[in-house]
Amino acid sequence: MRVIRAEVLGMCFGVRDALRAIERVEEPEVVTIHGELVHNEVVLRQLDDRGFNSVDESNRNAVPQTSHVLITAHGVSDRERGRLEASGLKLIDTTCPLVRRAHAAALQLRDEGRHVIVVGKPSHVEVRGLVDDLPSYSIVERACDVESYPHDRLGIIAQTTSIDQTVDQIRAAIIAQNPNADIRFIDTVCLPTKDHQRSLERLIDEVDAIVVVGGRNSNNTRALAERARERGRPALHVQDESELDIDWFHPEWTVGLTAGTSTLDTTIDAVHNALTALAERLEPALQNAR
Numbered sequence: 001m002r003v004i005r006a007e008v009l010g011m012c013f014g015v016r017d018a019l020r021a022i023e024r025v026e027e028p029e030v031v032t033i034h035g036e037l038v039h040n041e042v043v044l045r046q047l048d049d050r051g052f053n054s055v056d057e058s059n060r061n062a063v064p065q066t067s068h069v070l071i072t073a074h075g076v077s078d079r080e081r082g083r084l085e086a087s088g089l090k091l092i093d094t095t096c097p098l099v100r101r102a103h104a105a106a107l108q109l110r111d112e113g114r115h116v117i118v119v120g121k122p123s124h125v126e127v128r129g130l131v132d133d134l135p136s137y138s139i140v141e142r143a144c145d146v147e148s149y150p151h152d153r154l155g156i157i158a159q160t161t162s163i164d165q166t167v168d169q170i171r172a173a174i175i176a177q178n179p180n181a182d183i184r185f186i187d188t189v190c191l192p193t194k195d196h197q198r199s200l201e202r203l204i205d206e207v208d209a210i211v212v213v214g215g216r217n218s219n220n221t222r223a224l225a226e227r228a229r230e231r232g233r234p235a236l237h238v239q240d241e242s243e244l245d246i247d248w249f250h251p252e253w254t255v256g257l258t259a260g261t262s263t264l265d266t267t268i269d270a271v272h273n274a275l276t277a278l279a280e281r282l283e284p285a286l287q288n289a290r
């Protein structure tokens with residue numbers, strides 16, 4: 001078995017900046033993280049060990065009891081930011097600039113009087129933040145969910161970690177089902193996500209199977225695995241090296257390695273090393289087969 005690493009993989013600048021900001025926090029016990037800083041269990045455990053408070057992503061309505069609240073890289077709406085500030089909390093804001101750009105696009109489309117269609121997962125925190133300031137919106141995850149909307153003017157944006165091909169399919173379906181509407185599309189899929197996906201497409205051409213490293217709840221990590229399967233490659237999504245199962249691998253395979261934008265370099269290296277060790281263990285089987 002051979003292992004090839006994607007040219008572009010792992011942590012994006014947005015997550016690195018958020019982690020740097022949180023490293024600078026001197027009193028973790030006075031800070032509540034507003035949801036999951038990143039969708040990466042290894043990082044979340046480290047933050048817990050440092051003494052940070054956190055609230056569940058699905059239950060952010062209560063006012064934190066600490067003096068400070070940390071906004072994650074996924075961002076929040078202006079309405080939510082105002083609610084937290086009005087409660088007297090001091091904000092530590094690690095919103096990624098590319099998420100801010102998606103918010104600006106949504107508000108621009110709103111100000112043009114458009115019904116805003118967000119391509120993304122309805123329950124994802126970034127998407128909830130994007131739509132919270134909009135008077136008129138729909139969230140669409142798949143092309144088959146697209147409708148004929150009762151609005152003359154439509155605007156389309158996407159969750160920053162969406163798959164380009166999915167956005168293109170949904171955009172085409174919106175145009176097809178709303179032939180008389182004035183439609184404006186602003187591409188808000190972030191560049192690091194596009195770079196990861198393009199790198200994966202090249203990798204898929206060279207390999208028999210793909211291992212994707214990243215948090216179970218990480219949207220872009222899951223998207224990488226889904227895309228590999230769409231292109232006919234078996235894909236194994238693991239959070240760390242302990243989840244590699246030797247029975248899943250074939251001795252004659254060339255395996256591609258990629259990782260989501262919230263995966264630590266140390267975790268990727270550990271999985272890479274474990275895959276190399278696994279390849280050595282499978283070598284006798286390959287020799288016998290010859």
Ligand code: SF4
Nearest residue numbers: 012014096098160190
């Ligand atoms: S995935 Fe993109 S939008 Fe999200 S934190 Fe990274 S760079 Fe920012």
